[in-house]
Structure formats: structure tokens, C-alpha cells
Amino acid sequence: MKKFVRVTLLSSILSFSASSHALSESEAEDIADLTAVFVFLKNDCGYQNLPNSQIRRALVFFAQQNQWDLSNYDSFNMKAMGEESYRDLSGIAVPVEKKCKALSRDSLSLLAYVK
Structure with missing residues (x-):
């Protein structure tokens, strides 16, 4: 009986960990x-x-739509990653007006979903 309980417990733990990414x-x-x-x-x-607050909701919505598990979000240095992404984006050799138009066209619609 103990062996059955151990096997059942182990299989349930493994199935839980397999479904959690x-x-x-x-x-x-x-x-x-x-x-x-x-x-x-x-x-x-x-x-x-x-x-x-709407931007945060949009980011969570984006993650949920991609079925991402945010439980370990705090384990990343998101501030540093975001700053690096911002520097990269700012450094793209495209006029700011064109960048703004493209980014707003492609990104602001996401905010409409989370109003």
C-alpha cells in the first residue's frame, strides 16, 4: 500500500511539474x-x-494569450532587460516619426483589449 501511495504521489508531482512551464x-x-x-x-x-496600469494589464494579457506562466517573473532583472530593449529601440536608425507610427500601429491595439 505504501508503494502504491508513493507511486501515485510521484506521478501526480511529475504531471503537475510537466504542465507548469x-x-x-x-x-x-x-x-x-x-x-x-x-x-x-x-x-x-x-x-x-x-x-x-493599463500597460501592465496589456503585458499580462499578452503573456496570457501566449500561455506563459509568470510565476517566476521576479527571477529576471526585468528593469535591466527593459532598459536594454529601450536603448536598442532608440538606437534603430529610422526617423522617430516613422518608428512612432509603426510602433503605435502595431502595439496600441493591445491596450484596447484591456480597458
Whole structure:
């Protein structure tokens, strides 16, 4: 009976861990990149009125749509990753107006889903 309980417990633990996928490095980078896009829109494109709470909801919505587990989000240095993404985005040799237009077209619609 003890052996049966152990096997059952072990299999349930393994099945739980198999279905739980923590946020990977590349997924964290994607979230940092999207955060940098919103920061760029706010700082460089005239969208200063975008509420931070709505941006946070959009980031969570984005992660949920991709079925990402955010339980280990705090294990990444998201501030540093976001700052690096922002520097990369700012350094792209495209006029700011073109960047703003493309980023707003491709990203602001995400905010509409989380109003």
C-alpha cells in the first residue's frame, strides 16, 4: 500500500511539474521588448497619457494569450532587460516619426483589449 501511495504521489508531482512551464529567458525578453515599446511611445512619441496600469494589464494579457506562466517573473532583472530593449529601440536608425507610427500601429491595439 505504501508503494502504491508513493507511486501515485510521484506521478501526480511529475504531471503537475510537466504542465507548469515557468517563464523562459526568451519570453522574459519578449515582455521586456514590449515594455520598451510602450515606454518609447510614452517618452518619445507623445503618448504620455498612457496609464501605467493599463500597460501592465496589456503585458499580462499578452503573456496570457501566449500561455506563459509568470510565476517566476521576479527571477529576471526585468528593469535591466527593459532598459536594454529601450536603448536598442532608440538606437534603430529610422526617423522617430516613422518608428512612432509603426510602433503605435502595431502595439496600441493591445491596450484596447484591456480597458
